[in-house]
Amino acid sequence: MTAEAGLAALWLAAALSLLGLVLSVLHYRGTLDADRSVRAVAIVHGALCLFAFAMLLVVFARTDLSVALVAENSHSAKPFIYKVAGAWGNHEGSMLLWVTVLGLSGAALAAFSRQLTSRTLVAALGAQAALALGFHGFLLFASNPFARLNPAAPEGRGLNPLLQDPGLAFHPPTLYLGYVGLSVAFSLAVGAMLTGQVDRILARAMRPWVLGAWIFLTLGITAGSYWAYYELGWGGWWFWDPVENASLMPWLAATALLHSVSVLAARNGLKAWTMMLAVIAFSMSMVGTFLVRSGILTSVHSFAVDPTRGAFLLLLLGIYVTAAFVLFAVRAGSLREGAPFEIVSREAGIVANNLILTVILGIVFIGTLYPLMVEAVAGEKLSVGAPYFNAVAGPLAIILGVLLTVGPLLSWRHESRPVLRKLRIPVFIAAIALAIAFFALPQASILSKLGLALAAGLLPAALIPLLRRNPFRAPLATWGMAIAHAGAAVAIAGMAADSAMTIERLTAAKPGERVEVGPWLVEFVGVTPAAGPNWTAIEAELRATRGGGVHVMKPQTRFFTDPPTETNEAAIDTVLCGQLYTVIGRPDEDGRWQLRLWWKPMVTLIWLGGALIALGGLFAFAGHARRAWRRRAMA
Amino acid sequence: MMVRPKHQRLVLVILAIFAVLGAVLLAMWGLKDRAAYFYTPADVVAGKADPGKAMRLGGMVQKGSVERDPDGITTRFTIEDGDARVSVVFKGIVPDLFREGSGVVAEGRLEGRTFVADNILAKHDERYIPPQLGNQAAEHAVGKTVRR
Numbered sequence A: 001m002t003a004e005a006g007l008a009a010l011w012l013a014a015a016l017s018l019l020g021l022v023l024s025v026l027h028y029r030g031t032l033d034a035d036r037s038v039r040a041v042a043i044v045h046g047a048l049c050l051f052a053f054a055m056l057l058v059v060f061a062r063t064d065l066s067v068a069l070v071a072e073n074s075h076s077a078k079p080f081i082y083k084v085a086g087a088w089g090n091h092e093g094s095m096l097l098w099v100t101v102l103g104l105s106g107a108a109l110a111a112f113s114r115q116l117t118s119r120t121l122v123a124a125l126g127a128q129a130a131l132a133l134g135f136h137g138f139l140l141f142a143s144n145p146f147a148r149l150n151p152a153a154p155e156g157r158g159l160n161p162l163l164q165d166p167g168l169a170f171h172p173p174t175l176y177l178g179y180v181g182l183s184v185a186f187s188l189a190v191g192a193m194l195t196g197q198v199d200r201i202l203a204r205a206m207r208p209w210v211l212g213a214w215i216f217l218t219l220g221i222t223a224g225s226y227w228a229y230y231e232l233g234w235g236g237w238w239f240w241d242p243v244e245n246a247s248l249m250p251w252l253a254a255t256a257l258l259h260s261v262s263v264l265a266a267r268n269g270l271k272a273w274t275m276m277l278a279v280i281a282f283s284m285s286m287v288g289t290f291l292v293r294s295g296i297l298t299s300v301h302s303f304a305v306d307p308t309r310g311a312f313l314l315l316l317l318g319i320y321v322t323a324a325f326v327l328f329a330v331r332a333g334s335l336r337e338g339a340p341f342e343i344v345s346r347e348a349g350i351v352a353n354n355l356i357l358t359v360i361l362g363i364v365f366i367g368t369l370y371p372l373m374v375e376a377v378a379g380e381k382l383s384v385g386a387p388y389f390n391a392v393a394g395p396l397a398i399i400l401g402v403l404l405t406v407g408p409l410l411s412w413r414h415e416s417r418p419v420l421r422k423l424r425i426p427v428f429i430a431a432i433a434l435a436i437a438f439f440a441l442p443q444a445s446i447l448s449k450l451g452l453a454l455a456a457g458l459l460p461a462a463l464i465p466l467l468r469r470n471p472f473r474a475p476l477a478t479w480g481m482a483i484a485h486a487g488a489a490v491a492i493a494g495m496a497a498d499s500a501m502t503i504e505r506l507t508a509a510k511p512g513e514r515v516e517v518g519p520w521l522v523e524f525v526g527v528t529p530a531a532g533p534n535w536t537a538i539e540a541e542l543r544a545t546r547g548g549g550v551h552v553m554k555p556q557t558r559f560f561t562d563p564p565t566e567t568n569e570a571a572i573d574t575v576l577c578g579q580l581y582t583v584i585g586r587p588d589e590d591g592r593w594q595l596r597l598w599w600k601p602m603v604t605l606i607w608l609g610g611a612l613i614a615l616g617g618l619f620a621f622a623g624h625a626r627r628a629w630r631r632r633a634m635a
Numbered sequence B: 001m002m003v004r005p006k007h008q009r010l011v012l013v014i015l016a017i018f019a020v021l022g023a024v025l026l027a028m029w030g031l032k033d034r035a036a037y038f039y040t041p042a043d044v045v046a047g048k049a050d051p052g053k054a055m056r057l058g059g060m061v062q063k064g065s066v067e068r069d070p071d072g073i074t075t076r077f078t079i080e081d082g083d084a085r086v087s088v089v090f091k092g093i094v095p096d097l098f099r100e101g102s103g104v105v106a107e108g109r110l111e112g113r114t115f116v117a118d119n120i121l122a123k124h125d126e127r128y129i130p131p132q133l134g135n136q137a138a139e140h141a142v143g144k145t146v147r148r
Helices: A002-029 A035-061 A068-073 A080-088 A091-110 A116-144 A166-195 A200-232 A242-267 A270-292 A300-305 A306-334 A346-378 A386-408 A421-441 A446-467 A476-501 A603-633 B007-036 B041-045 B132-141
Strands: A383-384 A503-509 A514-517 A520-531 A536-544 A548-551 A556-561 A565-568 A570-576 A578-587 A591-600 B035-039 B055-061 B076-080 B084-093 B103-111 B114-121
Touching: A002 A035, A002 A116, A002 B035, A035 A068, A035 A080, A035 A091, A035 A116, A068 A383, A068 A476, A068 B132, A080 A166, A091 A116, A091 A166, A116 A166, A116 A306, A116 A548, A166 A200, A166 A242, A166 A270, A166 A306, A166 A503, A200 A242, A200 A548, A200 A603, A200 B055, A242 A270, A242 A346, A242 A536, A270 A346, A270 A591, A270 B007, A346 A383, A346 A386, A346 B007, A386 A446, A386 B007, A421 A446, A446 A476, A476 A591, A476 A603, A476 B076, A514 A570, A520 A578, A520 A591, A536 A578, A536 A591, A548 A570, A548 A578, A556 A578, B007 B035, B035 B041, B041 B084, B084 B103
Parallel strands: B035 B055, B084 B114
Antiparallel strands: A383 B035, A503 A591, A514 A520, A520 A536, A536 A548, A536 A556, A556 A565, A570 A578, A578 A591, B055 B076, B055 B103, B076 B084, B103 B114
8 A cells, every 4th residue: 555655645746746837827927826825735745755755665664575666676684774775776766756855845945935026936936846747757657666566576686785885875865965956946047037036035045055955966976986985996086987977067067056146145246147057057967867867878779779768858858958048048138237346356256166167067068978979879889088087177177276266365346455465375385385296296197286286275275264354253154165165175185195196006915925005014914704794705804004003904805695796895094184995806826815005195185175065065054044044033 | 447237248148158169179179089989809800999099898708718927916818709809918906797708898908919908897786887888788688789
């Protein structure tokens, strides 16, 4: 019954989104005052989506093998937490989660929005309902998560140990909150363009959604990067894999939007610009969803052979993006002019930030889709990887970082003071860092040397906005900006250091032999068998020393029986900000084992920086929320 | 310098167009010699692949071909595809699912008649199926082989 209840809730939710769309159109045309009913429909719709998702969790928790999805993706012997997490670890379940987040976002918009005019809000809720309707159609006709299996399967098929990982269980929901949170920015932009009310009030309503979505995207990308780093055992932290790019593209667009929406909120400027970015940001979320969920990455051919899902998603993407762009083209000209600003001003700095982020986004977009296009059109297979992305996007990222040191120091509208003078100390530090990099790291690439120098200068520069007054009196949002920009400096330092300073050692060693890697002396003690709940392993013991204490590290090769797979578990030891990363390979006839050792100074700064960026977002979110609350309390 | 509001919008539009054009041009410049084409051993034997250029080679690991050099870390094997064969040399730890007789994609370049691999991709998990291997499986599944 549970599955049927979930399915019924989904149909009902689809019907409600249609109703919400119709009501909001009537309200927009002035036929009917439907403000309250559209809000109520959005809230009930969100609740129904949540109910359907809860039903899916229940059938997975119970391992109800008469549901096809459970039989294919779960197993009665799985640990409970992975049974539940398995609900969204597959195509249908993850799409239901996607739609649930969409529904809940609409419900929250309907329940908490106070400042917007009724017309704009209802139009935005109508846009949100239109999005929900399309994706409900996708769920019900192309990806039904509640389909029954008759007769029920005797046992489930999904016990893949590789997918039983806490990182993998909580990574998709985090990213989806980011992806789908941007849908509200999209709907608000569509609503405001319909009513022509693109103003500071709209920006204040949109900003928390952009900030929230951006925080989740930042966390999701950072966590995903660390997961790939420790789980894949390749020592790399970003592979420019299309799945990774699918999450990076919305982040780049959201970062640009976050900055331009602040201009709209503070200065009533960059109106059309901000609307455009809001449309692009969620479009990138849909592109990402399409890339990951259509199966097109696995194969353009299998996509062409069984195109139901992919074509459905592509159709939805095409309809929504085209409609929003047409609306923009028709309405952008009639929007009131934004407040003017000079070429040297905070606004101009943010325009530069937006332009560079857009160019980087375009480069990532083209690099990700180019192989698919070529294969679909010419039938040739090719791959685009790190050499392209690093060479083309890397220098732009450096330029963006340089502008980032200046931008926050500029005043709104018009800057007359000699701002660069404030940057004397950061520039001095950067110059020293650059000299040291050239001297101490002659073999490093130019890009990574520049990155190190940039990071050294950006870190102090990011804190300058706090120094103007008593730092503890500075608004929370200013703190947020400073923390996020400092986080960018920290992350850039980590990335540049990983490329410039990593020392790698690849060798075959007999037990008792010692291997040197950077400042470390690693003794290979030997291998022993080990076992876990559903695996056996060969475990190497390594004793790493560097001056004082001994670090014992135990990298493993694990063997799973059901299904038969083999995984490499790297052993990683963190010392300050650096990591010693060890992987064990295969034995040979002489009793030697392959060992791969990396010493990566400062590598943890990459993820620390990511976390700081998200923390900065959280400060800004809290600051704006507090100010909005006070404003409301005074009114 | 204060730009008049009417002009300001125009300037912003022009800047946005330049940004998009710039991205396209940069991307095209970058893709021109940085995209790694995928070849099968048959393509290589037929001389379709340029030596020295970054590429991917995909096929099956020939049974009985895997050997280890005395240094313990250099692996030599043969990737086959029907009748054609290409010998591969790789320095490093081969991935978990690298087996004789199973599918593999090697990244690297041709040096003479040997393929020097920087990286070996084997089917790892749901997330890391090399796309080209997926293609072969899919083509096989529908019972037709797409050939140029």
